[in-house]
Each structure stands twice: as structure tokens, then as C-alpha cells.
Amino acid sequence: MVDPGGGAxxxxxxxxxxxxxxxxxxxxxxxxxxxxxxxxxxxxxxxxESFEEAPLHVMVFTYLGYGIGTxxxxxxxxxxxxxxxxxxxxxxxxxxxDFVPLYQSFENFYTRNLYMRIRDNxxxxxxxxxxxxxxxxxxxxDDYNWTFRFTGRIIKDVINMGSYNFLGLAAKYDESMKTVxxxxxxxxxxxxSTRHEMGTLDKHKELEDLVAKFLNVEAAMVFGMGFATNSxxxxxxxxxxxxxxxxxxxxxxxxxxxRLSGATIRIFKHNNMQSLEKLLRDAVIYGQPRTxxxxxKILILVEGIYSMEGSIVRLxxxxxxxxxxxxxxxxxxxxxxxxxGPTGRGVMEFFAMDPRDIDVFMGTFTKSFxxxxxxxxxxxxxxxYLRAHSHSAAYATSxxxxxxxxxxxxxxxxxxxxxxxxxxxxxxxxxxxxxxxxSLNHWIAKEVPMHICLNQFVNQAICTSIVHNT
Amino acid sequence: xxxxxxxxVLVEMVQALYEAPAYHLILEGILILWIIRLxxxxxxxxxxxxxxxxxxxxxxxxxWQPEPLVPPVSKDHPALNYNIVSGPPSHNIVVxxxxxxxxxxxxxxxxxxxxxxxxxxxxxxxxxxxxTCGPRGFYGTFDVHLDLEDRLAKFMKTEEAIxxxxxxATIASAIPAYSKRGDIVFVDKAxxxxxxxxxxxxxxDIKLFNHNDMDDLQRLLKEQEIEDQKNPRKARVTxxxxxxxxxxxxxxxxxxxxxxxKLKYRYKARIFLEESLSFGVxxxxxxxxxxxxxxxxxxxxxxxxxxxxxLASIGGFCCGRSFVIDHxxxxxxxxCFSASLPPLLAAAAIEALNIMEENPGIxxxxxxxxxxxxxxxxxxxxxxxxGESISxxxxxxxxxxxxxxxxxxxxxxxxxxxxxxxxxxxTLARYLEKEEKYLPPPSIRVVVTVxxxxxxxxxxxxxxxxxxxxxxx
Numbered sequence: 042m043v044d045p046g047g048g049a050x051x052x053x054x055x056x057x058x059x060x061x062x063x064x065x066x067x068x069x070x071x072x073x074x075x076x077x078x079x080x081x082x083x084x085x086x087x088x089x090e091s092f093e094e095a096p097l098h099v100m101v102f103t104y105l106g107y108g109i110g111t112x113x114x115x116x117x118x119x120x121x122x123x124x125x126x127x128x129x130x131x132x133x134x135x136x137x138x139d140f141v142p143l144y145q146s147f148e149n150f151y152t153r154n155l156y157m158r159i160r161d162n163x164x165x166x167x168x169x170x171x172x173x174x175x176x177x178x179x180x181x182x183d184d185y186n187w188t189f190r191f192t193g194r195i196i197k198d199v200i201n202m203g204s205y206n207f208l209g210l211a212a213k214y215d216e217s218m219k220t221v222x223x224x225x226x227x228x229x230x231x232x233x234s235t236r237h238e239m240g241t242l243d244k245h246k247e248l249e250d251l252v253a254k255f256l257n258v259e260a261a262m263v264f265g266m267g268f269a270t271n272s273x274x275x276x277x278x279x280x281x282x283x284x285x286x287x288x289x290x291x292x293x294x295x296x297x298x299x300r301l302s303g304a305t306i307r308i309f310k311h312n313n314m315q316s317l318e319k320l321l322r323d324a325v326i327y328g329q330p331r332t333x334x335x336x337x338k339i340l341i342l343v344e345g346i347y348s349m350e351g352s353i354v355r356l357x358x359x360x361x362x363x364x365x366x367x368x369x370x371x372x373x374x375x376x377x378x379x380x381x382g383p384t385g386r387g388v389m390e391f392f393a394m395d396p397r398d399i400d401v402f403m404g405t406f407t408k409s410f411x412x413x414x415x416x417x418x419x420x421x422x423x424x425x426y427l428r429a430h431s432h433s434a435a436y437a438t439s440x441x442x443x444x445x446x447x448x449x450x451x452x453x454x455x456x457x458x459x460x461x462x463x464x465x466x467x468x469x470x471x472x473x474x475x476x477x478x479x480s481l482n483h484w485i486a487k488e489v490p491m492h493i494c495l496n497q498f499v500n501q502a503i504c505t506s507i508v509h510n511t
Numbered sequence: 512x513x514x515x516x517x518x519x520v521l522v523e524m525v526q527a528l529y530e531a532p533a534y535h536l537i538l539e540g541i542l543i544l545w546i547i548r549l550x551x552x553x554x555x556x557x558x559x560x561x562x563x564x565x566x567x568x569x570x571x572x573x574x575w576q577p578e579p580l581v582p583p584v585s586k587d588h589p590a591l592n593y594n595i596v597s598g599p600p601s602h603n604i605v606v607x608x609x610x611x612x613x614x615x616x617x618x619x620x621x622x623x624x625x626x627x628x629x630x631x632x633x634x635x636x637x638x639x640x641x642x643t644c645g646p647r648g649f650y651g652t653f654d655v656h657l658d659l660e661d662r663l664a665k666f667m668k669t670e671e672a673i674x675x676x677x678x679x680a681t682i683a684s685a686i687p688a689y690s691k692r693g694d695i696v697f698v699d700k701a702x703x704x705x706x707x708x709x710x711x712x713x714x715x716d717i718k719l720f721n722h723n724d725m726d727d728l729q730r731l732l733k734e735q736e737i738e739d740q741k742n743p744r745k746a747r748v749t750x751x752x753x754x755x756x757x758x759x760x761x762x763x764x765x766x767x768x769x770x771x772x773k774l775k776y777r778y779k780a781r782i783f784l785e786e787s788l789s790f791g792v793x794x795x796x797x798x799x800x801x802x803x804x805x806x807x808x809x810x811x812x813x814x815x816x817x818x819x820x821x822l823a824s825i826g827g828f829c830c831g832r833s834f835v836i837d838h839x840x841x842x843x844x845x846x847c848f849s850a851s852l853p854p855l856l857a858a859a860a861i862e863a864l865n866i867m868e869e870n871p872g873i874x875x876x877x878x879x880x881x882x883x884x885x886x887x888x889x890x891x892x893x894x895x896x897x898g899e900s901i902s903x904x905x906x907x908x909x910x911x912x913x914x915x916x917x918x919x920x921x922x923x924x925x926x927x928x929x930x931x932x933x934x935x936x937x938t939l940a941r942y943l944e945k946e947e948k949y950l951p952p953p954s955i956r957v958v959v960t961v962x963x964x965x966x967x968x969x970x971x972x973x974x975x976x977x978x979x980x981x982x983x984x
Contacts, residue, residue: 131670131834134809140779141750143689144838152841163648164840166657170640171650178654204644204651205850211644214637221641222633228599229624230632230859231823233616237941238956239600240616241593265825266677268849273679273708278580293848301711325575326568338577366572369580400580407850411642413676426581429590435943436704437679438819442599443632444853447641 090352107155114154129187160186168195170213171204207380210451211411217454221446228442236428240439248445252416255452256386257396260425261418263448264433265440267375267405268294270415273432275371276302278401279340284324286317286368287342290350295342295373304340305329311350314358317341321366339368345377345388345404353381356388360398371401379409385455410451412444589924594938599624602962604936611936612967614957619792619903620863620873621962622823627866628859635858643851647840651851659857662864663828667798668808672830673839676852678817679705680845681827682785685815686754687713688842689783689835694750697731697780699723700949701761706754706785707948712844715752719948722762725770728753732778751780757789757800761940761951763898763905765793768804772811781812791821792903796871821867824860826852873961877903880968881959887972888957893983894975897954906940906954907975909983916944919953922982927955929978935971 120126130153133143161182169176179194204211214222224244234240245263252261264270275298279285283304287295289311299306307324310316321339328335341363343354354372363370374387382390387404389396396402402418417427428434453459528536563571584591597605601624604613622628635655645651656674663672675681686709690696694715698706701722710717718735720728739746753775755766768784775782786799794802799816801808808814812835817827829836839846867873878901885900888907898905912919920939927937940956959968 131832131837133834134832136776137781140781141747143750143781143835145748156841164652165650166652166654167650168654169638171642171644172640175650177650201650203649206642206644211640211642213640218636218641222636225632225636225855226629229601229629229823230856231618231623231819231825232600233618233623233819233823234600234938235941236593237590238615238938239594239596239604239606239613239936241595242600243595243597246595266680266845266849268845269677269680272683293844297712297844301708322568322572326563326571335575336577338580367575367577369577405850407642408644411640411644413642413850413853422583423581425584425591428593429584429588430943432704432708432943432946433679434590435941437677438817438825441825441853441856443636443855444641 092350092352110155110158114150117154118150129184157186161189166191170211171201171206172209172212173201174198175201175204205376205408206411207376207409208385208411208451208455210409210454218447218450220450221443224446225443230441230443232439232441234438235436236434236439242439242442242445244442244445244449245439248440248449249416251449251452252418255456256389256402256418258402258418259421260423261402261416262424262427262431262434263406263414263416263440263445264431265414265438267407267413267415269433269437270403270405270417271295271373272298272301273437274403274417274427275299275340275342277427277430277432278302278371279304279338282329282334282337284336284339285342286320286324286339288312288344288347288354290347291342291344292348292373292375295344299342311347312352312355314355314362317359318362321362321368325366339366341368341370343370343372345372345374345381348376353377353391354388356392356394360394364398369400370398371403372399374402374404375415376408378404379451379455385409406444406448406451409455410448412447412451414440414444414448589939590941602960606931606936609931609934611931611934612963612971613936613960614963614971615936615938617788617820617904617958618823618960618962619821619877619958620823620867621960622821622863622866625823625863625866628823628862631862632855632859635855639854641853641855643853645851646849647846647851653851653854653857655854655857655861656851659861660828662861664830666864666868667814667830669814669830669836670833671836672828673836673843673846674818674852674857675827675829675843675845676849677825677845678787678819678827679708680849681817681829682706682783682787682815683709683712684843684845685813685829685839686710686752686783687844688839689781689813690715690750690752693748694752695735696752696754697728698754699756699759699766701759701951702754702756703760703785703787704943704947706756710754722759723764723767725767725774728771729774732774732780736778751778752783753780754783754785757784757786758793758899758902758904760788760904761906763902765789765800765803765899765902768800768806772806775810782810783813783815784811786814786816787820787827788902788904790816791867792874792877793901795874797821797867797874818860818863822860822863824856824863826856826860877959877961880961880963880965881905883965884957884959884968884972887968888975891976891979893979894955903959904956906951906956908952908954912952916953923953923955925982926975926978929982930974933974933978935974937975 117126121128161180165180166178167175168178177196177199179192179196180189181192182189228242228244232240232242248263249261252263253259271294275295279302281303285299285302285304285306287299287306287308289308307320309320324336324339327333341359343359346353359370372388378387379385381388384390389399400419401423403415405415406412418424594606600613600616601618602613602621604611616623639653643651643653660672660674664670675684682705686706690713692714695718696710696715697718697720698710699722700719718731720731753771755771758765771782784800789800791797793800796802799814801811809832811831813829813831815827815829818824829839841847881903882900885896885905888896893910894907895910896905897908909919909922913922923939927939930937937955937957940954942950944950
């Protein structure tokens, strides 16, 4: 049995064939798109992923660095305990000294001795929109990163390679954002109620219809926070007696949602279809552990683009497996929506697949759309069920109206509904990956989504110096 | 024996071999052969559960039918027929096309359509755009966030504050950051859903005590003390927490904080206080239940609140001593792994704080209005008022339940619908019935804001009582 997307499934194991694709151009809505052959939807483009291994000397030096840091940490702790060195960390109140310590000693050890040395690389405040150039507030430390002091100077026009602003839609106010300003003035900011009670505004309905249209699905529902979308809706979909197969490198929100659901979780190796298939086979054949009852349902949790690796999910193979083993697929497109695919419809369009193959589309509006919040989309009965049973709909405030308007504006821009035909390049053609920053010891996944640059933090000294010179 | 040891030379051993009896040699030979066989035979795998043939496995895969991803939802489920609000959810609200006075949104200080907030948000929009496109660690920290944290800490008179981008995620991320598997948490039975989720994520031992019942809590603490004495080593590493709400969302009552603080010092448990409803409501300056009772804020280890009620923005914050709060910057999941709060919402929250600081008289006004409507709603036949007289969000429950929850809900929904027809926007308090541990009885939630005039309060009271009479009798 041949499945779409270049893999053949026979005798229960997946064989990878070499990828081939046929391309013809066609125009739709004034935009040039790639069309696929009838009845044989192939990859849009063969995905070439290469992940360099860290060279041996770097690994050795890293571990050595951590080891020396730990030794020094013990030394400093010893000095602090004996009062030879002043302790700058906050300590427990006098009145509560005989309480059980709030933190385990090793938890605090890392923060106090290792993280404190390099703490100035993170949490750097900025004071402008996170566009291509932004303004960073200068921050110095007089006491080796224990406290920071703002000098008052603002470093202007720093090149931004750190914000998830893929399409450049999170920018300073300009006339195209007039609708957002109007929404703010009409609706105000807060909502003060949940979706079930008095918090559903007409703006939300408008946004949900637009999201459904954008993704080419039956219905969609939006939530106020991307993290909370995962952690509050996965428990609504699966419960005890269900199985979740989750990728090794899934985001914390997916892991939390899976844990809160109470279902059994099994992890498969990152993007490894053999591992996933073995788990699926074992699950269907042997059922639940010990009781051998059949699983109620199996849910596969994957992401469109993995933010920590920069790799794209092997969607066609996963869909083939899911169809064979009758599992359900949940794709978290936090990074891939708006940035993959010729028109930015995400990983589904990138692989030219049928939207009906993916059961639950989830994504966030924080990255490509320059707003905040998340959505879940799919078939109408799925979305109706979530409207009734999602934890977020019953207990959490709904999305703020100007944020919803910003998403509507961004989506209309991407879809071309605002009258312009110029789509802010979703970047399927890779920018020349000549950014071979080997000298900085960074590992960059050399594949299409160049917008995800992975900083594998290995050599601390080098990274610190780069950040200082930014 | 020493002599035997000295004589252990190879020649001697070979000689012993020749002199050994035959059966001995044969037995040893057999044993050696057996060992060799065992070494080379296939290992017995304990996981080899069954010997299913490939055909049987394929059949099992064919036959298995999962449940549908979602069970069907009936068409008239209330959640599918939301009340749709056209326009801003402010004092005069248009619900489902009807113009009503808003008694349902948590807009206690009436700041939802305050022009100063809108102006501050607009200024921030002009400077920073809408989204922050990054978590706090990776260039998602704006100067407004730092300002807001500073202001909140100063307002609450604590050392530090930390803000989250969503109210629900605040307490649900704060609790698991401190309480881990093996720790013990004493929590009130009427705690809100966000606290329940935080506790579930923390995997700690949960001990529930009856709502606002300090004797019950003391009993549980004493039992724990006895357990500790049996196993002092374990007790030395088990942290204890008491999680309570300042003003309970589900019952409208205030927690007895002074007794809790006494219990805290006696039994060495830390207090986490959730002040979503009481922040900006209780206390002379709106600092919450600690000011209401006159308790030193340093006695409370963590105060968590959301900015969606009094501050009319979105998001939440935690405040307390630096020793406690700073930990969340690395281990609060909703803080580290989520994008930061959009700056325009933070700017609006700062402006709301300014307004709160400038006219502290509104809190007294709010309390007056609460007392007034509380009194006016007493004595309605069929409905009883549940909640403190100074609580701005209280419940109206049926005096006598019909026995079946669905019918109760239908009756209350009928009251709400008729009130809305007459221009008073109310809502049923909504819960996820299957998810709550201690499901509160069905009720109508009434919210009082400073913007409601006395006539409107009167009108609301009379409308509710008239409608209740028609529906319930």
C-alpha cells in the first residue's frame, strides 16, 4: 500500500522512498502557487535536513566548563556558609527560618553559582516594537550579575535576530493598523468574563470565522493565550484510558497538557517514524498495560516546526501511520503557521496535504501574526465539543478585542483580503543559507525555515561576547 | 588450611585430576557442558508477552476501533448558544441584541471603558505595536513590563512582583513551581478551577478542608504533625503549603486570614493567597484581604491575582518577597515558556493602578453598593443570597433545590433570560460539571460595579424578585 508523500507501508513497516515531486504553476486569487499531480499529492519540495554534530573538542570543553563551574560553586558556597564571602542571594525570613526549606539545595545551587555567571544574556529589556531593528536598553551589573542597573542609555537600531517576528507584522503603529486603534477605542481592553458567561464578543466570532477560512477547515475557536490553549484543551480531548504518543522534543505546553489529561504518555524519538510505528503497533495489539483492554483513543502530538531544533515534522508519513492505525493527529503549528507553505497556511500546505487528514489544528498568534493568543481548528463537531468542554472557555477570560483585531488584520493581509496582492513573503524559497556562522559555534538547521535559528548554547564565553557586541 | 594453600601448584593440580574418582570427573564434565549450553542459548525475554503470529497482529490492527475523537454535543447545550456581546462589555452592554445594564462582567472599578486606560494603551500601541513576539527570556521583556512589576510591588508593599500574560495561568504556574511530588498542600474545598489545575500539575499530596472551616484545617494539620513525628527524616524535607483565596469566586466569602496566619506559624506551613477577586476591592486602599484584616504582608508567602477584574486588563501577577518570587522567573511554566504580555495591556494596567492610587475613595463606594444590593436582594422568595455583604461578586442560589441539577439550572436560566429581556444582564455561574472536584450548586452570579447607580441597583433588585416570583411559583 502506497501512501501519499513518498513512503510505502507494507507488512506493517514503513519504507522510505526517495522523494520526487512534479510541479506546475497555477494561479489562484492572483497568487502563483504550485500545483500537484492529480491523485498523487507529493511533497511540495523534498525536505533536506542536516543537523551538525558538535565537534568533539567543543563537547569536551563544555562538560569541562560545567564541571569547573560546579567545583567553584561548591567552593563559593563553602565560603558563604562560613561568612568569608558575602551572600547576595535573597534568604528566608528570620521568623520562618525553622520552616522546611522552600527550595531543595541543589535547585538553588545551579541558580546561585552557574546561572548567575551568565545571567546577563537573557531577559534583556527592549523599548520599541520587535521589528527588524529595535532599541535595547543598556544594562550593566556592578556586582557580577546579582543586580542590574540601567544606565539610561538606549542602544538604538539593533539588528533583531531574537524575536519570533517572522512576517514583520509586529511593528510600530502605522496607518495599516488603524482598525486596531478603532477596536481599542470602541471595545476597550479587558473583557472581564469567560466565554461561557459574558465574554463572547462579536469580534471573537468574526475572528473564529476568519481563522476557519484561513486554514480551510470547518470551524475554529480562539483562546487568550497560546500556552494555555495546549494545557487546557488536551485534557478536554483525552482522559484516562487514552494513549498519547508525544514527540521527544515537544514544547512544555504540550507536555503539561498531556500530563494534566491523565492519559498514558509514551514518547517516540524525535521525527523518527520507525519509533512511532513501533509504539502504535504495540499500543493497538497489546492494549493497555496489565489489563489488556483496548485503548479508548490514541492521540499523536507533534509540532509543525520544533522551536529548539528547527526541524519540520514528517507530516506525510505520520498521516499514513495515523490512517493505518486509526489514531488521531494533533499538530501544534505555533511556529509554522503563517511561515510555511506558499501562502503561509502552515505545515499542511507545505506538504500539500488535505486538511481533513489532520484531526486537530492548533496554533498560536504570537509569532507570525504579531499578537497573542492561540486557536484550535478542525471539524465542526470537534470545535463544538471544545466550546462546551474546554477548560479555558469555562474558566478563563477571553481574548482582548484589540488583539483580536490585530490578528484579523494580519490574517486578511496574508490572505490578500485587504485588497493588496503583495504577500509578505512566507519565505518558502530559502534565503541563501550562506549564514554559515561556524566560527561562532552555532548550529543552524540548514533547511527551509531559516527564520528559526537555533542557538545551541555551547561555548559560553563566545556567546557572551557576541551578545555584548550586539 | 595453610598447608593446602602452600601446595597449590599446577603440577599438584594435574596430579589430583588423575587421582580423582571417575564419577567426580563425569559430573564436573556434565556441569561444564551445561554451563556452555546456557551461555550460548537464547536469553529468555520476560517481555515476550504472547506469541501472536503476524497474521493475528494484522487482524487485531484491522479490528480495533477507537472511540470518536469527541463525543457528540447536543445542539441545545448552553455553551453552544453563547451570549454574544456586540460592542464593549462595559456598563451598558448589548447582549444578543438587547440593551442591558451589565451585572455580569467582573468590571468592579468600572475601568473597562475608562478613556485614560484607552489613551495609555494607544500610546503604547503607537510605540511598541501589539505583540511582543517572544518570551520574557528572549527579548520579550519591554520597559512597560518592568514598570508594571515595579508598580505592583510598590502598590502591594512587597519586594517584588512578576507578571504573567494570562490570568488563569498565573496561579496554575505558581503552585507547581514550589510544590513538587511529595509535598503537602492543604487547600479549601471551594478553591477555583485554576488552583485545582495548579495542584494537579504539581503532583503533590492534596488535603482538602471544608470551606472556611479552620477547625477542620487544624485537624488535618494535627494529623500531619502526628505523621511527621513517626517519620522525622521525611518530615524535614516535606514542604507544607496552605492555598486559599482571599475572596472565593465560588461562594463569595472571605477567608479567615488572621486564624490562618496563626495556624501557619504553629504548624510551619506556607500560605499562598489567591486574590483575584479581592485585589482592588477589599481593604482601605484596595490592597486586598491582607489590608482588610490588617495583616503584615510579609506573613503571606505568595499573593497571586489576575489583572482581569479590577484592573480591567488581561494577565496576572504574583507578588511577595524576592526570596519567593524570583524562583518563578526560572521555573514558572507560564512565565518562561510563553510569550510576554502585550505592552498595550501592560500600559493599561499601569494606568489603572494610577487611577486606583489617585482616588482610594472608590473602594468605599463599591463596598456601599455591595451592601445595598445585598440587602435589597434578601427576602426574595425562592432565592437565597450566598456571599458576604461586601463581596462584589456573589451568588443567588435556589432556596430549595428541585433535587435534580438539570432542572435547577433550567429554572435559573429562565430567570436569567427573563431578566435580560427586562434589561438586566446576568449570567449563570458556569462550571465544567465533570471536571470539578466539589461542584458548587447551580447559581446566578451577580456582579456589582462602581458604575452602577442607586436606581439601577434598585431596578435590578426589583426585576430579579419579580422574575423569580413568576418563574419559581
